[in-house]
Amino acid sequence: MALPVREQLKYWGIAAAVFLGLLWFLGDIIMPFIVGMAVAYFLDPVADRLERAGLSRVGATVTITAGALVIFVLAALIVVPTLIQQAISLVNAAPDIAGHFHAFLTERFPSLTDNGSAVSRTLAGIGETVRSKGGELLNGVIASLASVVNVVVLVVLVPVITFYLLMDWDRMVAEVDKLLPLDHAPVIRRLAGEIDRTLAGFIRGQGTVCLILGIYYAVALSLLGLNYGLIVGFVAGLISFIPYVGAIFGGALALGLALFQFWGEWWFIAGAAAIFVAGQMIEGNVLTPKLVGGSVGLHPVWLIFALSAFGSVFGFVGMMVAVPVAASLGVMARFAIAQYKDSRLYRGLTALHRDDAATGGDDDEDAA
Numbered sequence: 427m428a429l430p431v432r433e434q435l436k437y438w439g440i441a442a443a444v445f446l447g448l449l450w451f452l453g454d455i456i457m458p459f460i461v462g463m464a465v466a467y468f469l470d471p472v473a474d475r476l477e478r479a480g481l482s483r484v485g486a487t488v489t490i491t492a493g494a495l496v497i498f499v500l501a502a503l504i505v506v507p508t509l510i511q512q513a514i515s516l517v518n519a520a521p522d523i524a525g526h527f528h529a530f531l532t533e534r535f536p537s538l539t540d541n542g543s544a545v546s547r548t549l550a551g552i553g554e555t556v557r558s559k560g561g562e563l564l565n566g567v568i569a570s571l572a573s574v575v576n577v578v579v580l581v582v583l584v585p586v587i588t589f590y591l592l593m594d595w596d597r598m599v600a601e602v603d604k605l606l607p608l609d610h611a612p613v614i615r616r617l618a619g620e621i622d623r624t625l626a627g628f629i630r631g632q633g634t635v636c637l638i639l640g641i642y643y644a645v646a647l648s649l650l651g652l653n654y655g656l657i658v659g660f661v662a663g664l665i666s667f668i669p670y671v672g673a674i675f676g677g678a679l680a681l682g683l684a685l686f687q688f689w690g691e692w693w694f695i696a697g698a699a700a701i702f703v704a705g706q707m708i709e710g711n712v713l714t715p716k717l718v719g720g721s722v723g724l725h726p727v728w729l730i731f732a733l734s735a736f737g738s739v740f741g742f743v744g745m746m747v748a749v750p751v752a753a754s755l756g757v758m759a760r761f762a763i764a765q766y767k768d769s770r771l772y773r774g775l776t777a778l779h780r781d782d783a784a785t786g787g788d789d790d791e792d793a794a
Contacts, residue, residue, distance in 0.1 A: 449740045449747065457743045462587030464746065468630055469494070469588075470595050487593040495585060617757055624753040631717040632667045638713060639663040639672065639705055646701045647680060650694060653687055655680070662702075666709070668726045673709075677702035728752060 448456065469490050476486035591598075606614050640663020647655030662676020680698045688694035732752035736744035766772050 449743060457746065458583045459587055460743060460746045462584050462591055464629075465494075465584070465588045466591035466595055467625070468633070469592055471626075471630070473592055473595070483593055483596075487589060490592065491585060491589050494588075617761055620757045621750075621754050624757060625750060628667075628753065629749060631714075634717050635709060635713045636663050636666045636672075639666045639709060642705060642708070643676060643701065647698065650697050650701070652680060652684055652694075652698060654683060658683065668730070670706075671726075673702050673706050728756065 472490055473483065473486040476489060477483060481489065603611075603615070640660050642659070643662045644656045644659030647659045652658070658676055658680050662672045662679075664672070665675060666672030677699065680702065681695065684695045684698040688698075729749070729752055732748040733745055736748040736751065738744075740747075
């Protein structure tokens with residue numbers, strides 16, 4: 427006999443409390459394991475494809491791990507230092523950019539920039555504010571990453587954890603499946619399948635889209651000759667998981683920098699705009715349909731709330747689990763709504779009588 431609903435809710439509530447407690451007390455400790463699990467989940471389809479091509483699971487895991495390590499080392503040696511250098515340079519150049527913008531407004535709209543005007547006072551302090559606060563932000567981010575994601579975690583622990591999780595992924599999933607409560611196993615498997623499709627569409631699909639767009643924007647802006655084009659393209663690609671936000675933010679920043687750098691050379695300014703227009707066309711017509719598919723069920727507002735809430739409460743490790751938790755809650759919410767609409771609480775006696783009447787009418791026709 428199945429447990430009453432109240433008892434089931436109690437046990438699931440205890441499980442959720444234990445999960446949140448582990449995040450709270452063991453955040454930094456379990457972070458490499460969460461990162462390793464996320465990477466293993468991302469790479470599992472690649473391992474399955476290599477297995478179908480003839481490799482063993484161990485061989486596929488070794489091949490993927492070796493390739494990932496090579497890419498990581500190259501990025502750490504070549505790309506990351508350049509990104510940090512351009513980010514620091516952009517922050518330090520903020521006063522000059524604000525000064526140029528002030529001169530531009532003074533030349534064309536002198537009434538807006540009279541001494542003592544609000545615009546003049548704002549522009550006078552905006553550059554120094556960005557430089558001071560931006561410098562503090564960069565230093566804080568670098569210091570936090572240095573304390574949380576240290577060299578041992580990046581170079582040794584995460585690859586080792588990812589290797590073992592990726593090698594045993596299918597076996598672990600099968601073992602977890604055996605532990606499902608028998609009365610609810612079919613429903614849990616269906617919900618787990620929906621959660622997996624949502625995560626696969628978002629993390630694997632949208633993550634790949636963001637990576638491709640980031641590389642495209644960074645390379646295109648750098649080839650155009652735009653100062654700080656690498657960091658602008660990287661940031662635009664990174665936040666492209668929110669529809670249109672990456673293109674709008676990156677495009678506005680790139681156009682603003684292009685106006686100061688290429689003033690009078692309109693082809694270059696138009697080129698910066700064309701890069702982001704082309705990026706949006708490629709994303710909407712090619713990348714998203716091919717890699718993400720249809721709706722993955724994660725509304726941008728819900729995703730931003732989950733990232734903000736979990737990041738605020740649990741720190742960096744909370745942001746790592748925000749997307750899976752948001753996807754799971756979204757699937758369970760849709761399931762609960764479907765159950766509610768099929769329940770007597772929603773349908774009431776009117777719908778029950780209507781169904782009985784329809785069934786009786788069909789029976790009468792069959793008897794006739």
